[in-house]
Amino acid sequence: MMTAARRSVCRLLNVTACLLIGIVISFLSFASVAAGTVDATFSTPVRLSAGKMHSALILQDGSLYTWGDNAYGQLGLSETEYSDLPQKVIWPERIVDVSLGADHTLFLTESGDVYAMGRNSFGQLGNGSTLHSEKPVQVTGLPAIQSIASGLWHSLALGEDGSVWGWGDNTSSQIGEPRGEAIEDASGNIVGYRQTKPVQIIMEQISAIAAGGAFSLAIDSAGNLLAWGDNARGQLGDGTQQTRTTPTAVTGLNKVRSVSAGYQHVLAVVDDTGIDRLYTWGDNNSGQLGTGGQIAGDSYQPLPRMVSLLDRDGNAFAQIIQIHAGYAHSIAVIGHAGDSLTPERQSLLVWGDNEYGQLALGHTNAQTQPQLLAGRFNGFSGSDFLPFEAVAAGGSHTLVFSSKGLMAAAGLGSRGQLGTRSIVSRLSLTHVPVPDLIRPGWRTGDQLSVSRENGMLTVRWPQAQDNIGVAGYRLTLQASDGTGTAIDVGLGQEWQFPDTDDSEAYSISVFVFDSASQDLPSEQLSSLAGFLPPLDMPHGKEADFFTDSAKSNHLILLESHHWRPSKSGVLQPLEVPWDVSAVYGADVLPKAPDFRPLIFVLILTAGMLILSILAGIKAKRMKAVANQAVKPSAVDIKRIQ
Incomplete structure (x- = not known):
């Protein structure tokens, strides 16, 4: 596979030069930094959600962080109007899903169980009142819930039994029938309806839900997509602008795999015989449907329309990993299958409204077609990155969480919703500091080496790998006589114990930690274990001397995290599409090979070759002229005769 550096050079040089450079580059090895996974208690998938002007993150340990606007207490934090950095919401139980x-x-x-906080004018907190709350209140009257979805002012929940429940604003029948409590203005005129407690909308057989501005969506067990509520912009996908009070099938779609709703537009992925197809419909005033053309006047699409997702060479992407609809912008995460030599990579496609830079393209021009988000750093450029654990599209901002455990944001930042410790808007993805819960670890197959000579016991181990960096190793030595020792040995990969007893058996373990996990007990860290029998019992087994045999724990709960260790700990260019020098330090990040001297030599050589050719041509012409000058003409020959 050509690197971004090679592609850039190939645009400047001819094919022969590219082949020469390819030989040079083939000797350069850039491999992914490998990381362990989170501790055994860390099994929650990372989640991101973006509201109008606030944001939320669930980390691998089930902890919830919120930031941004807090005018109604929606962050769950008291005495603050907004927060410009992620802050932890203290909660006694693991949190597995969040929706804003x-x-x-x-x-x-x-x-x-479902909890809610923030604005409650329409009963969207579901606790039977309309009082705002800065503290989480439980939504009662629900069965066991598997997922949740928040619309503008209404809320949905999907039961483990496949039932759908809703509460909050019902002015456009986004909850359905009955309409609920009437909302009256000062003159007694009815201006809307609300349900302040959950009501059942669908009884069973639903597998996924989504909530838009004032409409709702559900995928049933057969892959059909149902929609109800506001339809002013054709967002229900039935070819009309008629409000629906009951779930109605979206026209022409089946085998729907996933769905996401913006304020008045919808994205859906359909399985077309193993190939993912993206369909969009609804409002298109900002190009959020991705169907191309100029943004002019009032634009909407009342029926699903397939959108082509193409790479830079015009080839269609076959795997759509995630889709996310913001207020008026859209995002798709595209997968590139890996192999034994190339790890899995993913790309981001963005389109729609870009007034505040929420598309992270470096400018504020709206895009009517999907655009590949490119990363540029240290001379490298490219559009495929390490997998993204989570992505979210909000009112006018975008959040991205990489499998490296790093997060970034772009777009409007006026209420701190980007989490960058400022209220400055960003036109490109900018690093957001979050707790690092990814533990270091070893590749499967890595082993501890233990040997002894003249009473000196030597322990050696391979380098462990981490998403950011290993801080040190902890070594424990236990003798069969019951004595033992534990010591932090720094970043070395070898340690010697002098004056050991050759008649004793030894159980040895080395544990690895990063700066975030250095105070954790050893049992929460990845480890390599080894055993050395007594000198006079070379075939002795560990179980013969120790009740509990030490075991290697290369990576903890690998399935809870995307990350896979590689054969090298060298940082790879463009692992994420943003500047990470604040995380690693610019001095350790890879830099693109400087081909300027080589290009200069090639150009100079080509120039000299051209000059040589021209000189040869000129010499031939001069010789021909000289020959013509000394050659006697026919008249001269006749005179001589």
Whole structure:
């Protein structure tokens, strides 16, 4: 596979020069930095959600962080109007899902309970009142819940039994029938309806839900997509602009795999015989449907339309990993299958409204067709990166969480919703500091080496790998006589114990930690274990001398994290599409090979060759002229005769 550096050079040089440079580059090895996974108690998938002007993150340990606007207490933090950095919401139970509306927050606990906080004017907190709350309140009257979704001012929940429940604003029948409590203005006129407690909308057989501005969506077990509520911009996908009070099938779609709803537009992925197809419909005033053309006047699409997702060479992407609809912008995460030599990579496609730079393209021009998000750093450029654990599209901002455990944001930042410790808007993805919960670890097959000579016991181990960097190793030595020692040995990969007893058996373990995990007990760290029998019992087994045999624990709960260790700990160019020098330090990040001297030599050589050719041509012409000058003409020959 050509690197970004090679592609750039190839644009400047001819094919022969590219082949020569390819030989040079083939000797350069850039491999992914490998990381362990999170501790055994860390099994929650990372989640991101973006509201109108606030944001939320669930980390691998089930902890919830919120930031951005807090005018209604939607962050779950008291006495602050906004927060410009992620802050932890203290909660006694693991949180597994979070969804943000315009000004309210829903979260789901591991036990299947739903809690809400923030604005409650329409009963969107589901606690039977309309009082705002800066503290989480439980939504009662629900069965065990598996997922949640927040619309602008309404809320949905999907039960483990496949039932769908809703509460909050019902002015456009986004909850359905009955309409609920009437909302009256000062003159007694009815201006809307609300449900302040959960009501059941669908009884069973639903596998996924989504909530838009004032409409709702559900995928049933057969892969059909249902929609109801506001349809002013054709967002229900039935070819009309008629509000629907009951779930109605979206026209022409089946085998729907995933769906995401913006304020008035929808994205859906359909399985077409193993190939993912993206369909969009609804409002298109900002180009958020991705169907191309100029943005002019009032534009909407009331029926699903397939959108082509193409790479830079015009080839269609076959794997759509994630889709996310913001208020009026859209994002798709595209997968590139890996192999034994190339790890899995992913790309981001963005389109739609870009007034505040939420597309992270470095400018504010709206895009009517999907655009590949490119990364540029240290001379490298490219559009494929390490896998993304989570992505979110909000009112006018975008959040991205990489499998490296790093997060970035772009777009409007006026209420701190980017989390960059400022209220400055960003036109490109900018690093957001979050706790590092990824533990270092070893590749499967790595082993501890133990040997002894003249009473000196020597322990050696291969380098462990981490998403950011290993801080040190901890070594434990236990003798069969019951004595033992534990010591932090720094960053070395060898340690010697002098004056050991050749008649004793030894159990040895080395543990690895990073700066975030250095204070954790050893049992929460990845480890390599070894055993050395007594000198006079070379075939002795560890179980003969120790009750509990030490075991290697290369990586903890690998399935809970995308990351895979590689054969090298060398940082790879463009692992994420943003500047990470604040994380690693610019001095350790890879730099693109400087081909300017080689290019200069090639150009100079080509120039000299051209001059040589021209000189040869000129010499031939001069010789021909000279020959013509000394050659006697026919008249001269006749005179001589």
